[in-house]
Amino acid sequence: KQWYQRRVRGFHLRVRRQGDLKYWKVSLKQDSDRYEYEAKFRLKKDTFQDVFLQFSDFVALYRGAVETTAPPLNITLMDDIGLQTFGGVYDDFKQAGTGSLEIDYIALTLK
Numbered sequence: 632k633q634w635y636q637r638r639v640r641g642f643h644l645r646v647r648r649q650g651d652l653k654y655w656k657v658s659l660k661q662d663s664d665r666y667e668y669e670a671k672f673r674l675k676k677d678t679f680q681d682v683f684l685q686f687s688d689f690v691a692l693y694r695g696a697v698e699t700t701a702p703p704l705n706i707t708l709m710d711d712i713g714l715q716t717f718g719g720v721y722d723d724f725k726q727a728g729t730g731s732l733e734i735d736y737i738a739l740t741l742k
Contacts, residue, residue: 639706640742641685645735648674651728652716657684659704660711666691666701668709671717679735695721712737 642657653676658669668689672682691701714734718726 638741639686640740641683641688643738643740644682644684645679646674646682647679647733647735648676648730649733650676650730652726652730654716654718654724654726655732656715656717657689658713658715659689659706659709660713661708662710664708666693666698668692668704674732679733683740685740697721 644657646655648655653673654671655674656669656671658667660667668691670684670688670690672684674680674682686704686706689704691698691704693701714732716726716730716732718724
């Protein structure tokens with residue numbers, strides 16, 4: 632796992648949104664950890680786009696709120712990845728309507 636942490640920089644997603652929901656996020660979690668780490672992105676409608684998220688872009692959260700005292704993201708301990716739309720309680724906007732995210736691929740980017 633040590634080589635992995637030194638060589639992997641982040642994610643490359645090739646995705647397309649359909650519908651009204653334009654704000655999306657990738658979340659990473661470890662079962663035994665109370666924190667979730669997430670990185671957010673915005674998509675244009677009906678066109679495939681390449682999204683690059685570096686692990687340094689991921690922010691720690693506890694129950695949806697930013698947690699500044701959390702340890703830094705350690706990708707070797709993560710065992711759960713999620714993609715979802717967001718907007719609401721801890722954001723300065725809300726999203727409404729329907730939408731879906733079509734995923735062509737998710738890849739790891741190397742240093």
